[in-house]
Amino acid sequence: MASSQLLQRRTGAAPAARGSQAHAALLRPAVSRHTPFTAAPRSAAPVARISRSSWGRRAEPSLLVSVRAAAEDDGRTPDHPYPWEEDYDLLGDKVKAVTDELEKDLKGCNIWLVGMMGSGKSTVGKMLANTLKYTFFDTDSVIELAHDKKPVSQIFAEEGQDYFRQCEAQIIKELSPYRNLVIATGGGAVLRPENWGYMHLGIVCWLNGDVELLARRVAKDGLDKRPLLAEGGAADPQAAARAKLGSLLDERRRFYENADVVVSLEGYGRDAENGAPSPAVMYRLLTAVNEKVQAKKREQAERMNFRIEGAEQLRNMRTMESPAAAAAVQPGGEAAEGPAQAA
Numbered sequence: 290m291a292s293s294q295l296l297q298r299r300t301g302a303a304p305a306a307r308g309s310q311a312h313a314a315l316l317r318p319a320v321s322r323h324t325p326f327t328a329a330p331r332s333a334a335p336v337a338r339i340s341r342s343s344w345g346r347r348a349e350p351s352l353l354v355s356v357r358a359a360a361e362d363d364g365r366t367p368d369h370p371y372p373w374e375e376d377y378d379l380l381g382d383k384v385k386a387v388t389d390e391l392e393k394d395l396k397g398c399n400i401w402l403v404g405m406m407g408s409g410k411s412t413v414g415k416m417l418a419n420t421l422k423y424t425f426f427d428t429d430s431v432i433e434l435a436h437d438k439k440p441v442s443q444i445f446a447e448e449g450q451d452y453f454r455q456c457e458a459q460i461i462k463e464l465s466p467y468r469n470l471v472i473a474t475g476g477g478a479v480l481r482p483e484n485w486g487y488m489h490l491g492i493v494c495w496l497n498g499d500v501e502l503l504a505r506r507v508a509k510d511g512l513d514k515r516p517l518l519a520e521g522g523a524a525d526p527q528a529a530a531r532a533k534l535g536s537l538l539d540e541r542r543r544f545y546e547n548a549d550v551v552v553s554l555e556g557y558g559r560d561a562e563n564g565a566p567s568p569a570v571m572y573r574l575l576t577a578v579n580e581k582v583q584a585k586k587r588e589q590a591e592r593m594n595f596r597i598e599g600a601e602q603l604r605n606m607r608t609m610e611s612p613a614a615a616a617a618v619q620p621g622g623e624a625a626e627g628p629a630q631a632a
């Protein structure tokens with residue numbers, strides 16, 4: 290398949306270095322292997338989570354109060370949990386704030402979008418890549434390009450679904466070592482376990498919308514673009530799409546649930562019928578990914594937050610256990626004659 294060349298040409302990024310994980314993995318056994326020395330948490334007190342700048346320190350009570358007051362006054366109501374989605378200036382400010390924080394900690398980690406046909410993986414994915422200054426890939430489009438722009442529906446018809454899934458798996462595998470990518474996968478990419486192995490090297494986000502919303506969108510696009518929905522001129526394309534998407538979602542839900550982050554497409558207020566607009570979905574996505582990344586960062590910091598009890602003993606152990614020192618010391622405590630003594 291021509292896709293490997295295509296990927297090499299398009300992404301100049303270097304393969305991911307997973308240095309911090311390797312470091313953490315090295316550290317843990319090294320501390321716990323030596324039984325006399327234990328790694329004890331410095332403090333079990335919960336860390337106040339107020340803002341990035343105060344993270345890791347206890348918040349002043351006054352700050353806590355003002356943060357709580359602000360949170361209560363952000364206009365949320367049970368009917369509309371995201372009121373800022375109706376004010377694009379405010380939404381823009383919020384996107385900027387969360388992006389500024391996330392960019393520092395995401396460190397080029399790839400974002401994989403999974404979800405049913407019509408969930409907006411390509412639409413939102415492009416927007417997200419633009420916001421994060423990442424490169425965008427759509428696995429369906431890469432497959433089409435690698436087949437001289439033959440549409441997915443034609444590849445399905447001529448080569449079969451298994452062949453298509455093989456191409457999809459190959460692209461997922463080839464993209465995974467790179468960094469700074471947003472990748473919109475095909476709706477069925479979640480079905481192959483090996484794809485998860487590669488996608489989980491990054492952060493997997495499920496765009497989760499209800500079947501009615503998805504059916505409306507794909508029917509508007511025309512069902513013939515999506516081979517699993519093409520019904521050969523159904524009288525009511527939306528009803529046909531609803532039935533087919535419903536049964537596919539029943540089969541696939543357990544796979545989508547393996548995602549690291551779930552973003553609802555539900556719209557509120559003026560968006561109740563059409564679902565959340567793409568910038569709003571992107572903001573929900575950025576927020577959810579940021580929460581995940583910040584939680585991981587806190588967890589890693591907690592793991593590093595220990596002191597070694599008996600450090601003095603540890604330093605002395607080198608002298609006691611060193612073969613050269615043992616050979617040099619007589620049972621009575623006197624140094625033996627020979628080279629060791631000279632040393």
Ligand SMILES: Nc1ncnc2c1ncn2[C@@H]1O[C@H](COP(=O)(O)OP(=O)(O)OP(=O)(O)O)[C@@H](O)[C@H]1O
Nearest residue numbers: 405406407408409410411412476506510565566567
């Ligand atoms: N938030 C949104 N609000 C309204 N329409 C949307 C939204 N997101 C996507 N759409 C529309 O829904 C249709 C499907 O979107 P898109 O192609 O991005 O979905 P997808 O998940 O990539 O689908 P597939 O897996 O079939 O390729 C398009 O017509 C797109 O314009």
Ligand SMILES: O=C(O)C1=C[C@@H](O)[C@@H](O)[C@H](O)C1
Nearest residue numbers: 406429441475476477515516
């Ligand atoms: O849900 C699916 O199985 C598919 C979704 C599309 O993105 C394409 O990958 C293809 O039409 C199959």
